[in-house]
Amino acid sequence: MMETHTGLSGISRRLFAFLSYNSAFIYNEKMHELKRELFLSLPRFAGADGTLRLLEVGCGSGANFQYYPHGCTVTCSDPNAHFDAYLRRNMKRNPHLSYEGFVVASGEGLEHVEDGSVDVVVCTLVLCSVRDVRKVLQEVRRVLKSGGAFFFLEHVASSTSSWLRVLQLVLDPLWSRLGEGCTLTRATWRDLEEAGFSQLHLRHVNAPKVSAVIRPHVMGHCVK
Template sequence: MSSLFEKTFPYGSLLESTTVIRNYASEHKGLGVIACVAVVFGLGPTLRKRFFAWFNNRVTKMKNEEYEALKRGAFADLATQKSSDPEFQKANGLRILEIGVGSGTNFSFYPDGSHLTVVDPNPYFADYYYENKKKFPNIKAETVIVSYGEDMDMVESNSVDAVVVTLVLCSVKDIAKVISQIKRVLVPGGRFYFIEHIQEWDRSSHGYRWILQHILTWFKIWPFLFEGCNLNRNPLPFIQSVGFSDVQYERLYAPMPAKVFMIASPHLKGIATK
């Protein structure tokens, strides 16, 4: 861990202060997270991107078994889906595009023999991504594109069997554009798998959460701390209106790794078929 950390923060005093915070964070998860993100205010845009990559990788490792179970359920159909390409069918693999891949948290859900193309605009995730990828030699991931989900013209139309997006649509600049790109690149019958945190839907039971989500987002506090993440979005209408032949979805409260993240517990998961 320390070598990865030092690679991300090769700056003397910054390293010392963030090391203190890192140690504190491992002992007091919730408070440590708050202390950690407080540092972000002192960083410029590039360092913030680096910090976010490091921070996100840490939080991802904190996610518990229940969250993994949620993902397993959401991605179960990947194992039974058949590629439209005869070569991939023979190998029981799929051509998968993952948008906003970050440090690569979904490899374990992909069928052996699959070919993965990934897109992410933040190049500072690369070290974490390649480190994780080493554990999954069964997945071929030759194409890594540093770009936005809105600008994926380099990915051919009707060329992938599945598109996977987890915790990304909260941050994109134009949800409608990303969703229409997803539909464009999927083969007919291809599937879009999504897991996203969304705006609180039950205001009578969780009104305080709805209010906090809006305040933190309107005043740009959460987006500033978490690289453009908005707490008050609902991508479902965009997914339902782009022309998929079928959209299956479920709203649920996801288990979070620390209390401070309960604000992002309302989740949407589902599969849209082209």
Template sequence: MNSVTSTDATTPATDFEVHAARGPFNAAFFSVMGPNLEWNLRRHKRRVFADLPRTVVELGSGVGANLRYLPTGSTLVAVEPNPHMHRRLRAAADRAGVRLDLRERGAERTGLPDHSADTVISSLVLCTVREPAEVLAEVRRILRPGGTFRFVEHVAARPGTPTRWLQRALRRPWSWTFEGCSCERDLAAAVRAAGFARVAVEPFRLHTPFVPFNTQIAGVAYA
């Protein structure tokens, strides 16, 4: 894969900006805060990530938070455009006993063949991409018939609620800090509109100090 040295360059096959400050910050943030986030999300992840196959494609693998849900000896095809995440991701895969096929690409263009994946997973990723519909179309393209897209994502709160007000008030600094992350997307509607054969979605709420992050969904979409 190509290396990126310029602070305003983009990685191959993605519009992701490799930023000299945000990239390292997010890698460090999710390394430090990962255990706390997993503690809050674990029940929902255990449900939707149960019984994963031996090879899984993950969009936005980050520093490897979801490796714990893969069987030892399995393969993770990790689509992760932020090179600052890669060192920690490789180390986490080694500790988990998971073979890592790391691809420095965006979720919009994974480079994988049509109908080549049994399962695609994501967590806290669709909030960061520029066009969720484009990413979901890519997921459908690479999934085999009957394959599953399993996701845990944070979404917009109901209109008129204090959480929704805070999401709107903080949208610009939040987006800048967390690599374009938006707290204002109806991702359940986006997945339902993406053309999957069937979609099951459960909304839930976390209780963390990161209030704009607390409204979430977990679900499975079937190709």
């Protein structure tokens, strides 16, 4: 299922895919230890047959593939069709995984995924740019098996009393325009707290060596 985009929209999405692919290497290098820690418990959620069926929402260029356990079956989903070529490159670099394919879809519209069909859903740097965080989390809960888990790593708004929050508010309109809707001022942890998961394991961290405006992050996992 592929969409095509023409005109300025298509050019913008193609450029965004190219820039995201190249910046992902830099981000991974700076966030390597946090990502490794985040995904360490993925194997715990494998199905009864030992296979971990994972859906990555907003997969981008596949920068997380290297952190997934051997034999994991991965389905990729992203609203930008131009990530396809970069995904294939990262698939070749990570032959320890099995790939179900790439579906062009937003996080709010995962109709292609059956109810209760995946063990794990992953989002990293995605909830900052979706139109409706609550709808995305509803979809995540729908597609997860009972006892399945949602893993997340997201940059978030700084505390309301900080100088950084003021800077985020000032930069947010331009940042969002350049970053395909990415916003600096979301309190994503509140949406996670209210999403109705049976368990929430969430930690606030300051990401090392990244731009100050996206340094505040939340990371962790929820259990359905």
